[in-house]
Amino acid sequence: MSRLTTLLQRHYDAGLLTIALLGLGIGTVLYFTSGAGPADLAWTWGTAPVLAGLLWQIVRSLQRGDVGLDIVAALSMSAALAFGEPLAGNVVALMYSGGQLLETFAAGRARQEMTALLGRVAHSAMRYTDSTLEEVPIADIMPGDRLLIRHGEVLPVDGHVAGSKAELDMSALTGESIPVQLAPGAEALSGSTLMGAPFDLLVSRPAAESTYAGIVRLVEAAQDSKAPMTRLADRYAIWFLVLTVAMAGAAWGLTMDPLRALAVLVVATPCPLILAVPVAIISGMSRTARIGVLVKHGGMLEALAKVETAVLDKTGTLTGGHPEVTDIRTIAGVTADQVLRTAASLDQASSHVVAAALVQAASAAGLRLATPGDVVETAGEGLIGQVDSRPTLVGGHGFVTDQLTQGSFADLATGLPIDAMTVAVAVDGRPYGLIVLQDRVRADAGQSLAALRAAGVNRIVLASGDRGDIAEAIGVELGVDAAFGDLRPEDKLALLHREALPEGLVMMVGDGVNDAPALAAADVGVAMGARGAAASSEAAGVVLLVDALAPLAKAITIARRTRRIALESVIVGLGLSFAAMIAAAFGYLPPVQGALLQEVIDVIVILNALRALR
Structure with a gap:
């Protein structure tokens, strides 16, 4: 719902509430000054516009195939007017319009952190x-x-x-x-x-x-979504509607007192099932957005609350995803700055993460870069071009070696760390230097994984496209339950299927294009960082807006608490409503008092649902 739509809806609800309130007030004054006849007219006047607006909403909902408990509210107001109880109808109209205004206000309050982004x-x-x-x-x-x-x-x-x-x-x-x-x-x-x-x-x-x-x-997209729990509430609403009508009909048929049926109807208007769930879900999504975790839709928030297994990609998830230059090895007569300047100059034409790391390292070193020319990039392998009018190659060891006219990088490549990546640089067809980079494990990775376990994740699996020995070494360092390397995108999909549980859901966390299929296939796909690959952010149901893993555990905790609050509101609200309906059917709760009691219940469940904001 847009800000303008929300504002218009709030004014509409406020207008209906004002009409119902004026009708009730004027009718009460007339009752004590002019008698029941004029008072009944005022109460009817305060009920009719609310009933007309409600009937119009019901018609539009039925055209969309939605059946909800607004029908019960319409039945109770209509029955109150038909059975000569306009005061009860006016009370229902007042509390219904007030409940609608409170729900609109609550939803708007819950969306504030998300909507603030749009401005x-x-x-x-x-x-x-x-x-x-x-x-x-x-x-x-x-x-x-x-x-x-x-x-x-x-x-x-x-x-x-x-x-x-x-x-x-x-x-x-x-x-x-x-x-x-x-x-x-x-x-x-x-x-x-x-x-x-x-x-x-x-x-x-x-x-x-x-x-x-x-x-x-x-x-x-998140603001326009509808949670499965909310859709489930709509389905339950049909059964509750049938139960309400059946109880009202039975009370009337057994006692021959239409006011018993009216009391049952008004005490069931409207249902906490409809009010509490949307408010709680939106509140939870707003709360996760506040900590830098964007949940795309309400269904994903519910799924996040059920996660028990986490499969994490290595690069960009457990490591920083930003390779750092740790060593530069050169041939005789060439300095490290010359090698870095040459590689960074050519890499200005590439958007690859390693290229960006070399350009940043050169800028930090105060090197003045040349403008590259005639650049041809082979995606994922390297670049060929001109730097200072000299033929230059920058890229992976194999890519550059295959195009050398003389020499090799054998002497420069000895004794490299096991987790190092290298960028080979060649000029004029001959080796020029070797740049060593390392993507280090995040300083807070171990703490973040411990937080995931504390949030209820029972199994953590490391999945990486890097060599198996590197993945296993990092897995041992971080204490994960299992670590797998040399995985292609289809291998990660197979791993997700193997980790699937009869109960509980599997979460995949990644940041690269190669993670997109797994993110889309997982029960919960989490993309690391909004600046990650666009494909991964589109495929994932959850996006971490901050380049860190720590907020994910907090988001899981928020999701679990939100779901618990929604269920509490529904169970308590329906339980109280059902008890009041039984009391009304046996004649212990007259229509006016029943309507007031039900609306008190509705206010309670909405306020309880707003606890998800805290």
Whole structure:
């Protein structure tokens, strides 16, 4: 529901509540001053508009195939007017419209953390053009453009910090209120707010593909979703409707007193099953968004509450996903800075994560990069091009070696760490150097896995496309239950099927394109970081907006608590309603008092459902 729709709905509900309240007040005054006749007219006037609006809603719902307990509310108001009990009908109208207004308000309150994201989208930016600045729409911004970000502005697109450092408030993305200092060359994400001095941003993605645009799309989809528990409530509503009508009919038939039937109807209007579940689910989704975990729809929040097994990819999940240069080995007569500068210059033309790591390392070292020319990239293997007018190759060991005209990297490759990755650099067809990178295990990985177990995850499995010995070594270090390496995308799918449980669900956590099939196939797919591969974020049902694993355990805890609160509200609310219906059928609860009691129950369950926000 959009903000405008929510606002209009709130005004509509407030209008009906005002009419019902005026009818009740005026009727009460007339009862004591002019008698029952004028009072009955006022109470009828206070009931009729609410009943008419409710009937229109019921017709629209039936056209969509939805049958709910709003029908009971319509029956009770209609029966009250037909049986000469307009005061009972007015009380039902007052409490029904008040309940609708409270539900709308509660849902709006629960959506605040999610909806706040939607109001931060930038519409224009200052772009450098021919040494001048011009304000352009964000739709015109393309990769490679240079933007000026001013103090207090929201970054409109993703890019890299150029020139000076940048101090950014990333709380809209991560929930962390402490500003972050980014060095030159570091990635800066759209949706962040500049807290410090102005800086230049080198654009890496169009606005439509930016981190923040993706988050906004996910939020909009999440707000329009409907949870399985809510759909289940709709199905239960049919049976409750049948039970209510049957009890009312039996009370009337056995006692020949229509007021017994009316009392049963009003005491069942409306049902906590309809009110409590949506409010609780939306509250839980809002709460997870506040800690940097975006749950795409209510059904995924319910599934998250049932997770017992977690399958985690290694790179970008348990490791940082950002390789760091740890060593540079060179041939005689060549310095480490020369090798790094050459590789980074050519890698400016690539979006690969390793290429980005080399460019950032060169920027941090203060190296002035050359403009590459005639670049041809072989995806996932390497690049060929010109740097300083010299033929240059940068890429994997095998890719570069196959194209050497003389020499080899054998001497440079001896004694490498077991978990190291290497980038070979060749110039003029001969070896030039070898850059060693390592993707280190996250400092908080062990603590995050312990938190997952504390949240109720009983089994943790490491799944990696890296060599088996590397996966097993990291698995032993982190204490996982099992570790598997050399896995292709189809192997990860097979692993998920093997880990499936008769009870409890399996969660897959990953961040790469190769993880997308497994994320889509898992009971719960979790994409690491909104800046991860677009395919993985689209396939996953949960997206971690912060590049860390720790919030996931908190989200599972929130999901379990939300589901428990929703069930508590339903069970308690239905139990109280059913008890009141029995009392009404036996004549212990007159229509007016029954209506008041039922609406008190509804208010209680809504307020209880809002506990999921805390």
